[in-house]
Amino acid sequence: MDIRRIRAFTHEYTEKDDRIAALSYFGTFAVYFAALGLGTWALASVHWILAAPFVVVLGFASVRLYVLQHDCGHASLFSKRQWNDWAGYGLSVFTLTPYAVMRHNHNLHHAHVGNLDHREDGEVYTMTLAEWQRAGRVERLIYRVYRNPVLMLGLGGLYTYFIRYRWPRNTQDVGVLGVAAHNVLVLAWFALVWLAGGWAGLSVLLASAVLAGVIGVFLVYLQHNFEDTHWDRRPDLNPQVAALQGSSCLNLGHWWDIGTGNIAYHDIHHFNPRIPSYRLRKCHFAMDAIAPMRRIGWAEALASFRLKLWDEEAGRLVPFPSRTDERVATA
DSSP, X not given: OOHHHHHHHHHTTOOOOHHHHHHHHHHHHHHHHHHHHHHHHHHHHTOHHHHHHHHHHHHHHHHHHHHHHHHHHTTOSSSSHHHHHHHHHHHHHHHTOOHHHHHHHHHHHHHTTTBGGGGGGSSSOOEEHHHHHHOOHHHHHHHHHHTOHHHHHHHHHHIIIXXXXXXXXXXXXXXXXXXXXXXHHHHHHHHHHHHHHHHHHHHHHHHHHHHHHHHHHHHXXXXXXXXXXXXBOTTTOOHHHHHHHSSOBBOOOXXXXXXXXXXXXXXXXXXXXXXXXXXXXXXXXXXXGTSOOOOBOHHHHHHGGGOOEEETTTTEEEOOOOHXXXXXXXX
């Protein structure tokens, strides 16, 4: 793997275009508010079945807003840093995510990606096979529950966006008052929706937030949890190799890319986070000219949810051992 050549190649896609950024920013907001308004009308005046498609659109629009906020945190959406910060703060109320803390925590995640000695900075915790074999019954049970895909997708988003972000990790390092102000603004936004659309408006907003949480956890899980991902320990860890090989590319279709702001091309993003989201897809496919890129489709993406433990000896993610294997290992 020619890291220098890849670095030089991806640098060509780091140029910011404020016109595209503004179109993506305000265009996504336009879809967000239109879906919220039409969904509220459909639920209040017609039937929940008619409202359901608008909830789906609103959920994906919420995910796109989060991706744009994530871009702002990397100063990669607009050409000027202060524009990114202003845009990020503006997005934070609608993504339910305090901007400054998200930026701080996410940059820690980038700094330690693929590092087995700093897994607390990952967005989904992964236990090694050796740790599992040494763990007691209670620890194993807790980890099994945590890695259960139904619970992770169903409750993970609810916990993250409605509880964890109200007092997120490292709040004291970034600013308690900022998070408190963000929480007040989120409550004000929910109150405004209720005043304008009643329970129908609030129901549409909450349902879309739950859906956005499921999509978000789905993406976050698969970004680093797939069979051929990359983990290592220092001093052997190469951060650039870990960024490129330890992050996935989910090739789930063009409409999925539109709905999720191209964030599924996560390998290129981790390798060079200065690339704006509106250039990630193009950069990833152009990379085939210098280095064949691995892409994960729907079948492999869904199958990856059965992979739970990092096998350091085999260098791959593996499922839980069978009961028979566990009895042999402890015998």
